[in-house]
Amino acid sequence: MAERTLGWIQNPSSFENLKNVVSVFDKNSDIYKEILNTKLPKLVKDLDLQNKLISELEKDPLEMDYVLLKGHGIKSGQKRADAECSGIVQAAITTQGGRAYTDDWTADGFLRWGISIGLLDYDTEKDTVSITKLGEKFVKSNSEDPDKEILISAFLSYPPAVRILTLLENGDHLTKFELGKQLGGLGEAGFTSIPQDLYIQAIELAADKDKASIRSNTEGSADKYARMISGWLSKVGLVQRVTKEVSTKIGNIEYKINIGHSFRITLLGIKELKRARGLSSYPKTDKIVYWQMLATKGKDRDYIRNRRGHIIKAINNRERNLENIKSYLLENDIKENITTIEDELKVIEAIGLSLKHSRNGYVIDDNIIKLEIPRTKISKTNVLELKDKVRNKLKYVDHRYLALIDLAYDGTANRDFEIQTIDLLINELKFKGVRLGESRKPDGIISYDINGVIIDNKSYSTGYNLPINQADEMIRYIEENQTRDEKINSNKWWESFDEKVKDFNYLFVSSFFKGNFKNNLKHIANRTGVNGGAINVENLLYFAEELKSGRLSYVDSFTMYDNDEIYVGSFTDYSNVKIAAEEESHYSI
DNA sequence: TCGGATGAACGATAGAGTAG
DNA sequence: GCTACTCTATCGTTCATCCG
Numbered sequence A: 001m002a003e004r005t006l007g008w009i010q011n012p013s014s015f016e017n018l019k020n021v022v023s024v025f026d027k028n029s030d031i032y033k034e035i036l037n038t039k040l041p042k043l044v045k046d047l048d049l050q051n052k053l054i055s056e057l058e059k060d061p062l063e064m065d066y067v068l069l070k071g072h073g074i075k076s077g078q079k080r081a082d083a084e085c086s087g088i089v090q091a092a093i094t095t096q097g098g099r100a101y102t103d104d105w106t107a108d109g110f111l112r113w114g115i116s117i118g119l120l121d122y123d124t125e126k127d128t129v130s131i132t133k134l135g136e137k138f139v140k141s142n143s144e145d146p147d148k149e150i151l152i153s154a155f156l157s158y159p160p161a162v163r164i165l166t167l168l169e170n171g172d173h174l175t176k177f178e179l180g181k182q183l184g185g186l187g188e189a190g191f192t193s194i195p196q197d198l199y200i201q202a203i204e205l206a207a208d209k210d211k212a213s214i215r216s217n218t219e220g221s222a223d224k225y226a227r228m229i230s231g232w233l234s235k236v237g238l239v240q241r242v243t244k245e246v247s248t249k250i251g252n253i254e255y256k257i258n259i260g261h262s263f264r265i266t267l268l269g270i271k272e273l274k275r276a277r278g279l280s281s282y283p284k285t286d287k288i289v290y291w292q293m294l295a296t297k298g299k300d301r302d303y304i305r306n307r308r309g310h311i312i313k314a315i316n317n318r319e320r321n322l323e324n325i326k327s328y329l330l331e332n333d334i335k336e337n338i339t340t341i342e343d344e345l346k347v348i349e350a351i352g353l354s355l356k357h358s359r360n361g362y363v364i365d366d367n368i369i370k371l372e373i374p375r376t377k378i379s380k381t382n383v384l385e386l387k388d389k390v391r392n393k394l395k396y397v398d399h400r401y402l403a404l405i406d407l408a409y410d411g412t413a414n415r416d417f418e419i420q421t422i423d424l425l426i427n428e429l430k431f432k433g434v435r436l437g438e439s440r441k442p443d444g445i446i447s448y449d450i451n452g453v454i455i456d457n458k459s460y461s462t463g464y465n466l467p468i469n470q471a472d473e474m475i476r477y478i479e480e481n482q483t484r485d486e487k488i489n490s491n492k493w494w495e496s497f498d499e500k501v502k503d504f505n506y507l508f509v510s511s512f513f514k515g516n517f518k519n520n521l522k523h524i525a526n527r528t529g530v531n532g533g534a535i536n537v538e539n540l541l542y543f544a545e546e547l548k549s550g551r552l553s554y555v556d557s558f559t560m561y562d563n564d565e566i567y568v569g570s571f572t573d574y575s576n577v578k579i580a581a582e583e584e585s586h587y588s589i
Numbered sequence B: 001t002c003g004g005a006t007g008a009a010c011g012a013t014a015g016a017g018t019a020g
Numbered sequence C: 001g002c003t004a005c006t007c008t009a010t011c012g013t014t015c016a017t018c019c020g
Helices: A015-023 A030-043 A047-057 A066-070 A104-116 A133-140 A144-156 A159-168 A176-180 A196-205 A208-217 A221-235 A267-276 A301-315 A322-331 A338-351 A382-393 A399-409 A414-428 A468-483 A517-528 A537-549 A554-560 A577-582
Strands: A120-123 A128-131 A239-241 A244-250 A253-259 A262-265 A355-358 A361-364 A432-435 A444-448 A451-458 A503-510 A532-536
Touching: A015 A030, A015 A104, A015 A133, A015 A144, A030 A047, A047 A066, A066 A104, A066 A128, A104 A120, A104 A128, A128 A133, A133 A144, A144 A159, A144 A221, A144 A267, A159 A176, A159 A221, A159 A239, A159 A262, A159 A267, A159 A338, A176 A196, A176 A221, A176 A262, A196 A208, A196 A244, A196 A253, A196 A414, A196 A432, A221 A239, A221 A262, A262 A267, A301 A322, A301 A338, A301 A361, A322 A338, A322 A361, A338 A355, A338 A382, A338 A399, A382 A399, A382 A537, A399 A414, A399 A537, A414 A432, A414 A444, A414 A451, A414 A537, A444 A554, A451 A468, A451 A554, A468 A503, A468 A517, A503 A517, A503 A537, A517 A532, A532 A537, A537 A554
Parallel strands: A451 A503, A503 A532
Antiparallel strands: A120 A128, A239 A262, A244 A253, A355 A361, A432 A444, A444 A451
C-alpha cells in the first residue's frame, strides 16, 4: 500500500486551477486534450516517462496512477526550480511565473484537494485516482454560480471546512492563528500553530525593516491550513475576510497590530452549515474521512491514524462511554488509557467531525464515508509512549502542550520548540516573558516579580550534552545582563526584562540531558555567580503542572536552580523520576 | 497579499557488499 | 555459487516556513 497523506492541503487556492486538475479526468475537456496532445509531448523530456504518461491518459476507464499524476521531485543536486515536468497534474497548472507546469508538491496539493472534497476518488489499494459524479458535474459546469453551488456542497463534505465554519458560527471574528490553534492535530507534529501574542511581540520588537518579513514568514502549518480553507470559503461566500486588530501586553505596554488573515461567518455560511447538519429539509451531507487524513507526520503517524480511526468507528452513530471506547480499542489491539482517549476525542472534533457528549457517553453523528482502517498491527515509538505517559499525569496543564515532547525530540524543530516553551511559561503559566531567539540574543526570558530566568532551548532526538561552547554562550548572556552595556551588545535584549527583576537564573531545556552537562552547569555558576539548571521536557511539563495546580508557588520555584538537573520530585504518584532519568537512553530513539 | 515555491528532513527502497 | 542479511546511496514524501 502506498504511503499517502490526504485531507490537509497547503498550496492550492485557485478554483480555476482546481477545475483544470479535475478536467484531466474528463476525456472531452479541452484541458485533457491539450495535456495529451501538446503539453506532455513538449514538456516531458524523458521519452519513456512521456509514453507512460500518455498511455495512462488514454486508459479506459480513466483511473490513473497517483505517482504518474503527481510526478516526482528532482534528482539529487538539482534545484527544485530546474525540475522538469514529470506528472500529468503538473502539466495542468500554469505557474505564477508563467511556466507551463508546476512542481510535484503543488500537484500533490491539487490532487489532495480534489480527493478531500469529493471531486475525485482515491483507491487506497491500487493507489489510483478517478473522477466522481460531483467532479464530472464540476467540469461540465461553465459559469460561476453553478460552480459555487457545487463547491459549497463539496466543502461541506470536508470536515476541516466544517470545523472552520463551526468555530466562526457564533459570530466570533478569528485570525488564522486563532483558527489554526483549534484545527486538526492541535499543535502536534504536522499541525504547528504560532501563538498569536508571540507573533505580535515579534513584530513589535523587530526593527521596521524586519517587520514585513516576520509577517509573511511566520505561519505554522495549521495556521496555513486555516488560511487556505477560510480563503476557499470566502470565495464561495460562506465566510468573509475582515482585518482584525489584535493586542498583547509586553510589560505594562499594550501593543496592537492588524492581522489581515481574519475571518467572520456570513449569513449564507450559517444557513449552509445548518443544511450540512441536516437541520432543514435537506439530508445531512456525507463526510469524507480518509484514514490518511487522521495524522500527517512523524514516526507514529500510522499508529495514531489507527488509534483515531478506531475511536471514530467506535462511536460513529453509536453512543459509548470512555470505558467502552477503551475496550473497543483493546479489541483492535490498541491499549490506551482514558486520558489519551479524551485527548483524541478533542482532536477528532478539531478535525471537523460532529462530536456530541451526553451523560451516557460520546457519539459522532456524521455519515462518514471513505474511512477504511488497515489491519496491519503497528506499535508506538518510545516518544509517543512518553507523551501518553505524561498526558496521563497532567490534570491542570492544557494537553496541547504535550506537543513540546514531539518538538523536543525533533532536531529540526528548534525554533518551534523555543516558541512553544515560552508560550507554555507565559500563556499557560503566570510568568511574564518574551521569546527573543535571534542572533546574539537568548532564546527567551521569563520573570515573576523580582526573579528572572534566561532560557536556552535545544531540540535533539538523541539527547543534549550541553557542550562547552553553548555553556560559554550562556555565560556571555549572563554577563551582558549583569553589565548591561550597550557597547557590548547593541541589541540590548536585557531591556525586555521587567524593571523590577533583580535576581536572575538560567535554564536549559531539551528532550533529555546526557554526557558532561552537569560539569558545564557548575562551570557557568562558578564563572558568573548565577545559579541555573537543566530540565528535560518531561519534567518541564510536570513543573508546569505543579505550578498550575498550586502545589508549588512561583516564588518557591526559583529555589530549584542549584546548578543541576531539575526534577519535579514532589510530583504525586511519580516515584520513578530518577529511574526514568537513568534510563534516559530508553527515550533516545 | 495570494497562491503557490523552495530547501531540507527523514523514511523507504534498491543495489552493493559480505558473512556464513 | 548462493542465501540472508547489512550497509549505503539515492529516491520519494512531507513539511515549515518563504516569497515574487
